[in-house]
Amino acid sequence: MVQALPCISDGALSLDGGMIRTTGVFCLGSREDVDVKFPKSSGMSNLPENYFETENRLKEMKWKKDIFLDDIRREQTLLDHAKFSFEIKKQEFVRFLAESSPYATQAQARAR
Known part of the structure; x- marks a missing residue:
């Protein structure tokens, strides 16, 4: 030292x-x-028998949770994109209907 x-x-x-x-x-x-003392180990573990198995299962579950969260984020992005595309197509369709309806044609003819 x-x-x-x-x-x-x-x-x-x-x-x-x-x-x-x-x-x-x-x-x-x-x-x-x-004033500091270190306990002596008896060589026997005080951990329950299934401690390491439970720890491994916990790590695996956390890993699966992270994968699921990544999947959810990816699916949410795809859903948001699909909703956006749907809104654009819907607006185009409504505009097409408005332009091609007989009422709209008659109103345009009268305006001339």
Whole structure:
């Protein structure tokens, strides 16, 4: 840790209990001054048996959700485009009907 001092800016803690604080306090070698303790592992996992299976299923479900959201966005874009195209065709059709109706023809003839 002493060799690493030029690289330490916020303080450091070693696994053997050494501590360097930002105030410049060094606690190296004396374990009595160190308030941090690490628990010993029994080698047995405290995780439920199906933890990793559940974690993998969760990742898969998130992945599927992202794919579905992408599909929904793509379908929404296609729907918006189809609605826009429909409105344009509808306006063209209404204009065509207005121009080709007998009433419109008679009104144009009278106007001349």
